[in-house]
Amino acid sequence: xxxxxxxxxxxxxxxxxxxxxxxxxxxxxxxxxxxxxxxxxxxxxxxxxxxxxxxxxxxxxxxxxxxxxxxxxxxxxxxxxxxxxxxxxxxxxxxxxxxxxxxxxxxxxxxxxxxxxxxxxxxxxxxxxxxxxxxxxx
Numbered sequence: 001x002x003x004x005x006x007x008x009x010x011x012x013x014x015x016x017x018x019x020x021x022x023x024x025x026x027x028x029x030x031x032x033x034x035x036x037x038x039x040x041x042x043x044x045x046x047x048x049x050x051x052x053x054x055x056x057x058x059x060x061x062x063x064x065x066x067x068x069x070x071x072x073x074x075x076x077x078x079x080x081x082x083x084x085x086x087x088x089x090x091x092x093x094x095x096x097x098x099x100x101x102x103x104x105x106x107x108x109x110x111x112x113x114x115x116x117x118x119x120x121x122x123x124x125x126x127x128x129x130x131x132x133x134x135x136x137x138x
Contacts, residue, residue, distance in 0.1 A: 001107070004043040008100075011036045026077045033070045040066040040096065054115065055106050058099045065096035 011032055018028050044063035048056040072089030076082045105112045 001043070001046065004039060007039045008036070011039070030070075030074055030077060033073055037063075037066050037070040052106050053111070055103050058103050058106075062096045062099035062103070065092045065099065069093040069096060 014032050015029065018025050018032075022028070040063040044059040046059070048059065069089045069092035072085045072092060076085035076089055102112050102115055
């Protein structure tokens with residue numbers, strides 16, 4: 001995990017160092033995002049001790065969200081710019097990073113309340129949507 005976090009620091013500083021006016025800015029960004037995706041995938045494949053509940057699932061989710069984010073960034077920037085795909089990419093990127101924040105909290109001995117609140121809200125929203133779909137009068 002230490003190596004993962006070191007990699008993330010390097011990616012962060014490298015992305016921030018890209019000159020947005022450079023002709024190679026898009027290529028540089030997408031290349032760094034591809035490498036970041038690989039790093040997330042490697043992190044998700046690490047064995048997690050049982051003493052860290054939920055970390056393995058969070059790591060898998062973070063990797064999946066990052067993979068989707070990077071794919072969407074490619075769609076947004078390869079060829080003609082696509083603002084919708086950029087927004088989808090950003091949302092997935094944020095979801096991946098939120099899970100990394102949860103992992104950090106758990107590794108430090110704190111289980112974030114948001115994990116439980118988030119799951120409960122997701123279930124409630126899903127149940128409401130399903131009951132709306134089953135009742136044709138809505």
